[in-house]
Amino acid sequence: MKVVATYNIKGGVGKTATAVNLAYEATRAGNRVLLWDLDPQCAATFFFRIKPTVKGGAKRLIESNGSLAAHIRATDHLGLDLVPADFSMRNLDLHLDTRKRPTRRITTLLEPLADQYDIAILDCPPGITLTSESVFAACDALLVPTVPTTLSMRTLDQLISFLADADRPLVLPFVSMIDRRKKLQRDFLAEIFERVPAHLPTVIASTSVIERMGIERAPVAVFAPRSQSALAYRELWADVARRLWA
Template sequence: MNVIAVYSSKGGVGKTAAAVNLSYAASMRGKNTLLCDMDPQGAAGYYYRVRPKKKFNKKQFLKGNLENNIRQSDYPHLDLLPAHFSFRNLDLALEKGKSEELKGIFSNLADEYDVLIIDCPPNISLLSQNIIIAADQVVTPVIPTTLSIRALAQLIKFFEKIGVKRKKLRAFFSMVERRKNMHADTVRNYRKKKVFLRTLVPYLSDVEKMGITREPVAVTCPGSPAAIAYDRLWMEIWKRRIRD
């Protein structure tokens, strides 16, 4: 099972949009996919119209009781583990000094799925550290502005600090508006860096509309450049997966 965490310390950069649309792209391309929503706000589950089971909460999650709490989506090959509001305290519940707890929990699912995509909450915490360690690839959306590039540099430092190899980090430009000079310049200057994937995700209202349609963009607007971008992004991520 390939574990892909969509992570950034920043909120509102397109993590959930990416996790939702990448998981759809992976499933459409025949991979048995599980989208795990680790953000207590539960937006990924909202987009897929899936709620957590009544008895599911942080305790169940930490016990590794995942299989009974996984729900099917409306699409073939795609399941969801919705977040519960109690996940907001997951950080405190994780044991200090143990950064591989989550890796162990997810490994129970290894036989069931080809791909696990994790939608992460925006912070730098013990939970994020656990997720980064559990992931084979950490995919981070970067809005092409100086501040976001700074956040990427901080993330690279964080990887060093917790002893995680930089080669599992993949950045991509998110919410790109080419008409804005700063966006165009930043993309031009950084796109060729090794850490960046080639695909750019454009800023398009088709993505925002997901809040109303509650479907992946490729379902509502199949020909949309956004749908095409997420599919390409998925192909790139899959191609650059780190094999065991």
């Protein structure tokens, strides 16, 4: 099982939209997918219409000696399951801190599921925290949605330098939420591709279709399968799959 995380130090860059849509596209491509919502905002859980409940809260989730199995919920899409979040996930760091090897915890929880799924996608909260450290240790690749702005570029640089060690996951940034009407963003786009060669080629534009996910409570391809955004997420998954199984 490959493990990828949608992650950025910054919030509001499209992490959850990416996790939800990529999970769906990965499933369409014939993979068995587990999406784990680690964000106390529970947006990924909301998009799949699943109740935001973690039985026993984040404490039990982290401290249990079993795996995540008991927490898994089927979504409406065959092959795509979800570990929901609830508001108790805001204390994930505190609970991790009580463990002996906190940064290994997510790896340990995923290990028993390795034969059941082809890919696990972790939807992470923003910030560099103990949770992020545990995610870095567990995953094969970090998908980093990057909005083409100065601050976003700065946090990407910070992340790349933080993860410079050889045993860290593959960092796969991609441009997210671009507004092509803005010249400044178009200029940044060229700069990003030049500065970060590992950048995935697909660009996700900011569209009203993606915003509608909140109303439809489903991945874009379910309610707007022929939209530009649905096609973009399919391409983005193809980019990721090529890197994961190259």
